[in-house]
Amino acid sequence: MNNRYLWIFAAFALLVVLLAIGLTRDPREIPSPLIGKSAPEFVLPRLDDDRPFSPKDMAGQVWLLNVWASWCASCRDEHPVLVELARKGLLPIVGLNYKEVRGDLSLDAAKLTPEAEKLQAAVRANQWLAAHGNPYALSVLDLDGKAGIDYGVYGVPETYLIDKNGIIRFKQIGPITPEVLENKLLPLIARLNA
Amino acid sequence: MIPELGLFSLILALPVALCTGVLALWGAQRGRPAWIALAKSGSVALALLVGVAYLCLTWAFVQNDFSVLYVAQQSSSSLPLLYRVTGVWGGHEGSLLLWLLMLAGWTALARFYSRALPDVLRARVLGVLCLVAAGFLLFILFTSNPFLRLIPGAAEGRELNPMLQDPGLVIHPPLLYMGYVGFSVAYAFAVAALLSGQLDAAWARWSRPWTLAAWAFLTLGIAVGSWWAYYELGWGGWWFWDPVENASFMPWLAGTALIHSLAVTEKRGSFKNWTVLLAVSTFSLSLLGTFLVRSGVLTSVHAFANDPARGIFILAFLVAVIGASLLLFVWRAPRVGLGGRFALLSRESLLLVNNLLLAVATGTVLLGTLYPLIVDALGVGKISVGPPYFNAVFVPIMTPLLFLIGIGPFARWKTASFAEILRVHKWTLGIAVLAALTLPFCHGVWKPQVGLGVFLAAWIFLAALLHFFRQARATQGGGSLIASALKQPLHFWGMHLAHIGVAVFVAGVTVVGAYEAEKNVKMAPGDTVGIDGFRFRFLGVQSVEGPNYQALRGEMELLENDRLPRRLFPEKRFYRHSAMPMTEAAIDAGLWRDAYVALGDPLDRERPGGEWVVRVYVKPLVNWIWGGAFLMALGGLLALFDRRYRNRRRAVAQENIAARN
Numbered sequence: 001m002n003n004r005y006l007w008i009f010a011a012f013a014l015l016v017v018l019l020a021i022g023l024t025r026d027p028r029e030i031p032s033p034l035i036g037k038s039a040p041e042f043v044l045p046r047l048d049d050d051r052p053f054s055p056k057d058m059a060g061q062v063w064l065l066n067v068w069a070s071w072c073a074s075c076r077d078e079h080p081v082l083v084e085l086a087r088k089g090l091l092p093i094v095g096l097n098y099k100e101v102r103g104d105l106s107l108d109a110a111k112l113t114p115e116a117e118k119l120q121a122a123v124r125a126n127q128w129l130a131a132h133g134n135p136y137a138l139s140v141l142d143l144d145g146k147a148g149i150d151y152g153v154y155g156v157p158e159t160y161l162i163d164k165n166g167i168i169r170f171k172q173i174g175p176i177t178p179e180v181l182e183n184k185l186l187p188l189i190a191r192l193n194a
Numbered sequence: 195m196i197p198e199l200g201l202f203s204l205i206l207a208l209p210v211a212l213c214t215g216v217l218a219l220w221g222a223q224r225g226r227p228a229w230i231a232l233a234k235s236g237s238v239a240l241a242l243l244v245g246v247a248y249l250c251l252t253w254a255f256v257q258n259d260f261s262v263l264y265v266a267q268q269s270s271s272s273l274p275l276l277y278r279v280t281g282v283w284g285g286h287e288g289s290l291l292l293w294l295l296m297l298a299g300w301t302a303l304a305r306f307y308s309r310a311l312p313d314v315l316r317a318r319v320l321g322v323l324c325l326v327a328a329g330f331l332l333f334i335l336f337t338s339n340p341f342l343r344l345i346p347g348a349a350e351g352r353e354l355n356p357m358l359q360d361p362g363l364v365i366h367p368p369l370l371y372m373g374y375v376g377f378s379v380a381y382a383f384a385v386a387a388l389l390s391g392q393l394d395a396a397w398a399r400w401s402r403p404w405t406l407a408a409w410a411f412l413t414l415g416i417a418v419g420s421w422w423a424y425y426e427l428g429w430g431g432w433w434f435w436d437p438v439e440n441a442s443f444m445p446w447l448a449g450t451a452l453i454h455s456l457a458v459t460e461k462r463g464s465f466k467n468w469t470v471l472l473a474v475s476t477f478s479l480s481l482l483g484t485f486l487v488r489s490g491v492l493t494s495v496h497a498f499a500n501d502p503a504r505g506i507f508i509l510a511f512l513v514a515v516i517g518a519s520l521l522l523f524v525w526r527a528p529r530v531g532l533g534g535r536f537a538l539l540s541r542e543s544l545l546l547v548n549n550l551l552l553a554v555a556t557g558t559v560l561l562g563t564l565y566p567l568i569v570d571a572l573g574v575g576k577i578s579v580g581p582p583y584f585n586a587v588f589v590p591i592m593t594p595l596l597f598l599i600g601i602g603p604f605a606r607w608k609t610a611s612f613a614e615i616l617r618v619h620k621w622t623l624g625i626a627v628l629a630a631l632t633l634p635f636c637h638g639v640w641k642p643q644v645g646l647g648v649f650l651a652a653w654i655f656l657a658a659l660l661h662f663f664r665q666a667r668a669t670q671g672g673g674s675l676i677a678s679a680l681k682q683p684l685h686f687w688g689m690h691l692a693h694i695g696v697a698v699f700v701a702g703v704t705v706v707g708a709y710e711a712e713k714n715v716k717m718a719p720g721d722t723v724g725i726d727g728f729r730f731r732f733l734g735v736q737s738v739e740g741p742n743y744q745a746l747r748g749e750m751e752l753l754e755n756d757r758l759p760r761r762l763f764p765e766k767r768f769y770r771h772s773a774m775p776m777t778e779a780a781i782d783a784g785l786w787r788d789a790y791v792a793l794g795d796p797l798d799r800e801r802p803g804g805e806w807v808v809r810v811y812v813k814p815l816v817n818w819i820w821g822g823a824f825l826m827a828l829g830g831l832l833a834l835f836d837r838r839y840r841n842r843r844r845a846v847a848q849e850n851i852a853a854r855n
């Protein structure tokens with residue numbers, strides 16, 4: 001067929017293919033510079049007994065670091081997935097409770113002393129875990145968000161999969177959906193644990 | 195009960211739209227009068243059904259019916275009534291319903307304002323519109339039902355995104371959608387013409403008012419959006435080349451080209467294929483914009499909650515609508531005649547250059563918008579394309595286009611004389627150059643880009659005045675010049691007003707870009723900061739209570755040399771239902787400059803009475819940007835009300851008589 005307008009149709013077909021590929025991608029999925037690097041160091045108090053915790057304590061095992069807060073609405077959506085994962089007993093999940101008090105803009109955190117802030121954070125975090133179930137082997141309190149900065153947290157929830165050598169192997173921005181758990185996390189955990 | 199009525203109405207609208215579309219088109223093809231007649235009642239029924247559905251959803255918002263999921267997500271009982279009514283289009287589902295309402299509304303308008311059209315053509319136009327509406331109905335019913343119930347109902351809603359609780363955002367989406375969707379009428383005319391094989395001057399004339407109307411609304415919609423971004427986001431910018439802004443800008447560029455190309459097709463019978471392709475492209479770009487916004491393939495400040503099923507549906511819809519019309523075009527176009535011949539320099543050739551430049555501009559915006567997607571699809575990384583690209587490619591494309599605005603109206607159809615145009619323009623050209631060389635010194639420094647911008651603005655403005663004056667004098671007869679000017683046809687007024695709007699816009703963009711002043715400072719109560727002849731004195735911050743938010747309201751005294759001090763009240767708002775603080779900038783607006791203040795954050799959160807980070811801007815001529823856009827839209831609307839579109843039947847009859855004499 002010799003038609004000099006056919007190229008228009010071809011151009012449109014190309015555009016459709018491009019858009020179709022685009023649909024399979026997530027533009028929010030930004031490659032983290034931390035993948036393949038050592039998990040940044042921190043020492044933070046544990047939520048349950050106030051002892052210090054550091055990522056070094058987890059050396060030799062594959063573990064998950066999950067950033068959460070009671071004020072974070074998406075964390076509630078994600079929570080059942082974490083509870084389910086914890087029940088499987090494949091790996092320990094460590095919770096990084098992020099700016100529990102300061103992140104909640106309905107509170108006037110500025111008026112609190114550091115001690116009062118810590119106390120309030122612990123109360124709120126524990127209440128939330130009691131209400132929604134606790135999938136965490138332990139949680140730590142990152143009151144001022146400094147550890148979060150080292151991990152490049154820019155939205156809660158975020159999750160890091162860390163291998164036996166303390167290297168970050170996977171990062172999830174936003175909630176872990178059942179699909180992400182099934183298709184990405186579980187296969188990777190199985191491989192790292194092997 | 196009411197939401198179910200709305201849903202029922204929507205469900206009923208689907209077969210109505212489908213049957214009307216299919217039967218009208220089939221009937222027109224086969225020459226069946228009964229089916230052709232169906233187009234008229236069918237399109238009205240569609241508009242009524244969609245209207246009822248829309249009212250039902252609005253009712254659910256007004257009544258705070260939180261057993262409707264969408265209402266619970268977008269509204270709350272503490273939300274002021276105005277925002278409950280406009281909250282209907284605050285989210286994905288409701289804004290799609292608004293889209294559909296506009297489409298049905300345009301279809302009804304096309305049914306009532308097309309009496310002069312042959313029945314068959316009218317049936318085709320309405321049929322195409324009904325089919326497009328059917329596609330949107332399917333989309334809404336299967337992926338985005340706004341009437342879904344939440345059982346048990348929520349006690350309280352999640353409330354409208356605070357960013358949308360603003361008068362600017364109340365009118366931005368409806369205006370924008372009126373424009374987007376309005377191009378569907380031009381599209382329907384193009385498809386109808388392709389189906390009948392009659393691409394003639396009459397088709398172009400019928401399409402013109404619809405295209406003008408859509409274009410004017412789109413212009414207003416974009417301008418209001420830009421204005422909102424300026425005063426609401428607190429960054430003082432007015433255009434960010436965000437993918438979604440680009441999505442509205444592409445149909446605007448294509449629509450601008452279409453308006454000009456339709457003129458050639460109507461007057462001279464040339465560019466028929468090109469015009470019809472433009473009409474199809476303009477609406478296709480509107481649909482593409484919808485796809486980009488709703489499918490989540492690009493990140494943007496406008497992102498709607500996205501769902502892959504929706505993306506796939508819209509893509510399929512795009513393929514059906516655009517693919518079918520392009521196929522029709524590829525099939526029909528080779529058989530369309532070429533129309534009147536024209537010389538290398540003529541009104542036609544200049545409008546051709548106009549169209550080429552606008553098409554290239556559309557292409558560059560499309561490329562820049564899709565480039566991150568292309569790079570990602572090829573798997574070579576993640577990038578984003580921002581203002582440096584767009585500014586770099588846009589200025590060289592726009593400069594010759596803007597220059598041509600001053601020449602185009604003076605060129606004769608068929609063949610024009612370069613010497614004559616130059617002779618007519620010797621003064622305007624001289625004055626524009628003089629203005630470019632001197633006016634920038636008003637702000638102290640002469641900069642090349644300002645010189646260019648001022649030259650173009652002055653050139654366009656003077657050329658429009660000159661052309662208007664010459665035309666008025668030429669048709670003066672025995673009366674006064676003013677009487678003659680007032681008697682000029684509305685389309686002539688409209689054209690020059692729109693072109694002057696461009697001049698005003700260019701002046702605003704140039705001056706604010708080159709001479710705006712900005713300071714980011716720490717201020718304690720009592721501190722003063724000086725910027726570009728102004729002094730801002732910070733008086734402190736108070737706590738204020740809004741209907742559904744708490745705010746820290748700063749008080750700022752604005753001191754200008756010889757004028758009384760004025761008070762500005764920038765705010766930092768905390769809406770109860772959302773965690774995000776909102777910045778409300780305070781602006782002292784003026785024709786020649788805006789003084790703009792936005793509160794950043796307190797240095798010490800424990801003491802909001804203490805030091806704050808404050809952003810102050812002085813923006814010369816910034817309001818000319820929106821003023822120019824407003825003039826453009828006004829020009830489009832004036833042209834729309836030209837007599838020759840109103841009394842089409844009589845005009846056609848007169849032309850026939852004129853042709854015979």
